[in-house]
Amino acid sequence: MNKTRLYDKHVAAGARMVTFAGWLLPVQYPTGPIAEHHAVRTAAGLFDIDHMGQFVIHGPDALPFLQHIMTWDVSTLQPDDAHYSLMCYHDGTVVDDVFIYRRDNDYMVVVNAANRKKDLRWMVQQARGFNVQVTDVSDETYMLALQGPKAQTILQKLTDLDLSQLPRFTAKTGVVAGIMTLIGRTGYTGEDGFELYFAADQAERMWDALLDAGKEEGLLPCGLAARDSLRFEACFPLYGHEIHAGIDPISARLGYFVRTEKGPFIGRDALLKIRLEGPSQKLVGLEMLDKGVPRHGYTVLIDGKPRGHVTTGMKSPTLNKFLALAYIPAEHSQIGTEVEVVIHDTPKKAVVVKTPFYVPVYRR
Amino acid sequence: MSEYTILDDRRYTKTHEWILLEGDIATVGISDYAQHALSDVVYVELPEVGQQVEQGEAVAVVESVKAAEDVYAPLSGEIVAINEALPDNPEWVNEDPYGKGWFFKLKPSDPSAYDQLLDATAYQKVVEEEAH
Numbered sequence: 490m491n492k493t494r495l496y497d498k499h500v501a502a503g504a505r506m507v508t509f510a511g512w513l514l515p516v517q518y519p520t521g522p523i524a525e526h527h528a529v530r531t532a533a534g535l536f537d538i539d540h541m542g543q544f545v546i547h548g549p550d551a552l553p554f555l556q557h558i559m560t561w562d563v564s565t566l567q568p569d570d571a572h573y574s575l576m577c578y579h580d581g582t583v584v585d586d587v588f589i590y591r592r593d594n595d596y597m598v599v600v601n602a603a604n605r606k607k608d609l610r611w612m613v614q615q616a617r618g619f620n621v622q623v624t625d626v627s628d629e630t631y632m633l634a635l636q637g638p639k640a641q642t643i644l645q646k647l648t649d650l651d652l653s654q655l656p657r658f659t660a661k662t663g664v665v666a667g668i669m670t671l672i673g674r675t676g677y678t679g680e681d682g683f684e685l686y687f688a689a690d691q692a693e694r695m696w697d698a699l700l701d702a703g704k705e706e707g708l709l710p711c712g713l714a715a716r717d718s719l720r721f722e723a724c725f726p727l728y729g730h731e732i733h734a735g736i737d738p739i740s741a742r743l744g745y746f747v748r749t750e751k752g753p754f755i756g757r758d759a760l761l762k763i764r765l766e767g768p769s770q771k772l773v774g775l776e777m778l779d780k781g782v783p784r785h786g787y788t789v790l791i792d793g794k795p796r797g798h799v800t801t802g803m804k805s806p807t808l809n810k811f812l813a814l815a816y817i818p819a820e821h822s823q824i825g826t827e828v829e830v831v832i833h834d835t836p837k838k839a840v841v842v843k844t845p846f847y848v849p850v851y852r853r
Numbered sequence: 854m855s856e857y858t859i860l861d862d863r864r865y866t867k868t869h870e871w872i873l874l875e876g877d878i879a880t881v882g883i884s885d886y887a888q889h890a891l892s893d894v895v896y897v898e899l900p901e902v903g904q905q906v907e908q909g910e911a912v913a914v915v916e917s918v919k920a921a922e923d924v925y926a927p928l929s930g931e932i933v934a935i936n937e938a939l940p941d942n943p944e945w946v947n948e949d950p951y952g953k954g955w956f957f958k959l960k961p962s963d964p965s966a967y968d969q970l971l972d973a974t975a976y977q978k979v980v981e982e983e984a985h
């Protein structure tokens with residue numbers, strides 16, 4: 490079991506620790522996950538996400554290599570840009586979803602903790618014939634997320650870098666609390682905010698400096714439960730739920746990130762075919778008409794027959810509704826379609842609704 | 854000294870329900886330890902008034918951010934009232950588990966069975982064993 494360098498701090502703060510992707514991480518602090526969720530929507534939250542993996546892609550063929558393995562057109566990234574992408578298998582199913590940062594002389598790819606070993610193996614395999622090095626720098630790189638409308642105010646207290654000049658989906662290197670940091674204006678909450686990458690041995694110093702700087706603004710340390718409810722409302726996929734090795738990005742309604750026009754890449758032929766023929770199932774948003782909490786794995790009935798399943802569901806803290814993401818047959822995916830979710834052996838009425846449930850602030 | 858409140862005016866079960874017998878009516882909820890272990894409660898499903906229940910039968914569900922957990926009938930009998938405001942105010946389970954957060958009232962078919970339930974001292978031991 491892996492512990493992050495902040496493990497002792499989390500325990501001392503009264504956090505409840507759980508196992509996630511081989512890591513012991515805080516699922517919540519004593520304030521509770523709903524209070525943490527609201528803090529991020531209205532003030533700010535700080536997340537220890539050191540379990541995330543970081544790979545550096547370096548060498549003359551870095552760009553052609555990334556073009557080969559990524560669905561996004563990586564050539565569109567200007568220096569300091571950061572962008573979401575998927576990595577697919579030849580059959581179009583998902584290896585992982587990642588964030589790509591273009592830096593001065595290389596690219597950094599941020600991967601899911603659960604997929605770190607698999608991704609590294611996959612990328613090294615695909616790198617044959619490219620003049621490129623793929624280096625796993627996860628152990629020496631620490632990752633924190635500072636998210637929420639007050640994130641800029643808080644972070645600005647600790648850095649000379651003018652954060653008002655750092656647009657969404659870009660990243661710059663600066664000094665934060667005396668620590669050299671890659672500051673990405675990115676995140677997984679649907680709010681404004683930052684993801685910070687810095688030397689792992691500075692983790693405690695950075696954590697304390699941020700919490701201290703954010704006291705007046707109501708900054709709360711947040712656990713995995715709030716991270717999940719925040720990303721769920723914004724309808725960001727979670728690997729192992731909405732996407733996995735058995736599903737393609739078109740069905741997951743991530744087609745925007747699949748740039749088939751950019752030229753050949755792994756999975757392109759399969760994805761073109763799915764795009765042309767239309768996927769057989771689609772990820773949809775559901776709102777419960779009958780009360781009840783839909784959860785991962787619950788069956789979705791259409792005309793009384795099992796035709797789909799919930800990938801994530803909960804009571805949305807921001808919208809105060811029982812909501813779910815679910816795969817159902819494409820022919821039933823129109824908004825307004827009535828379905829049922831089986832909750833504790835009882836079919837409960839739900840309706841297909843527009844997604845995202847919560848439109849990220851930077852997209853409004 | 855436990856970090857969880859255990860009131861000595863009522864009885865408990867190993868599955869963390871509390872039972873307060875007043876006259877021939879037993880009020881049922883979940884303990885402070887249980888609400889703490891569950892984390893933020895987001896919904897409850899309650900039984901129906903008039904329903905006949907058996908001791909140990911799952912009759913209600915408490916849904917937290919984390920998971921769905923059954924609530925069991927601590928005694929056999931008839932459900933005579935439910936906390937109708939609770940599904941719309943599930944946070945009461947966290948805020949006031951022994952008061953506003955009650956789930957249902959039942960009329961035990963055998964009121965003497967109440968004495969077989971755990972008293973506060975015995976329940977304290979259950980919590981200590983589970984919490985560590």
